[in-house]
Amino acid sequence: MYPREIVDKALRLHSQGWTDRAVAQACGVSIQSVRHWRKGRRRNGRIDAASYCPICGDGELAEEAYVYLLGLYLGDGYISPSGRANYLSIVCGDVWPGLMDLCHASMARVLPTSVFRVQRIGCTEVKSTSKHWPCLFPQHGPGAKHTRAIALVPWQTEIVGRHPEGFVRGLLHSDGCRITNRVKRTVAGKDKWYEYPRYFFSNNSRDIHGLLGRYLDQLGIEWRMSNANNLSIAKRDSVARLDTFVGPKR
Known part of the structure; x- marks a missing residue:
C-alpha cells in the first residue's frame, strides 16, 4: 500500500494532463497503480476525482x-x-x-x-x-x-497569510488593472505632462476591498480609496513592488 501523499501527487499530476506513464515515473510507482487510482480504486477505500477534496476528505491543497x-x-x-x-x-x-x-x-x-x-x-x-x-x-x-457579507474563514486566513502575493495577484487580475496615468502641471508658465504607472481595483463590495487592503498592508504596499468602489495604488515604491508579482494583464 502506497502512502496517501503518493496517491495525492499522482492524482494532481494526472489532473494537469500528465500521462499514466509520466505520472508513474514521477511518483516511482507502476502504471497499473496509477490506473487504479485514477479510476478510483484503493485497497483501503475509494478515492477518485469525484470524491477528492482537500477540505472535507482526502487530498493536499495546492x-x-x-x-x-x-x-x-x-x-x-x-x-x-x-x-x-x-x-x-x-x-x-x-x-x-x-x-x-x-x-x-x-x-x-x-x-x-x-x-x-x-x-x-x-x-x-x-x-x-x-x-x-x-x-x-x-x-x-x-x-x-x-x-452580502464576504469574509475569509480561519483556514483560508492562514493560507492567504502564507501566500499574500498570490491572493493579491488574483484579485488584481480579476477586477484590477495597471494603467499609465497622465497629469498636466504648469511649470514656469508652460504646461508639462507627466506619466506614471498606477494600479486600480474596482469592485462594489466593501468587504472585498477590505480583504485586498489587509494583505496589501501585510506586504507593505501603500493604497487608498479613490472613491467608494475604487482602490488605488500609485506610490512609486508600491507600484514597483506590485510589478514584481502582478504586472499588466496578458
Missing part, C-alpha cells in the same frame, strides 16, 4: 494555486448547481489569453477534475465541475457578492 484562484473567484467568479455537483466559473476577458491559461491551470491544480472553457461574447468562462467547490469557497451564497 496552496499557491488556491490563493490565486480565490482572488479570481472573489472578483469574477461564481458557483452554480449542476445536478449533484456544482460548476465553478471564472469569467475571463478574451483580450488576456495568458490570464485565462493561468486560471485554467490553477483550477486543475486545486481539484483533479476536468476544466473546460465556454466562449461568450467578448469573454470566456473557465469552468470546472465538482460537488466540492463550495467546500473550497465558503463565500459562495445567493445573490451578488456586494449584497
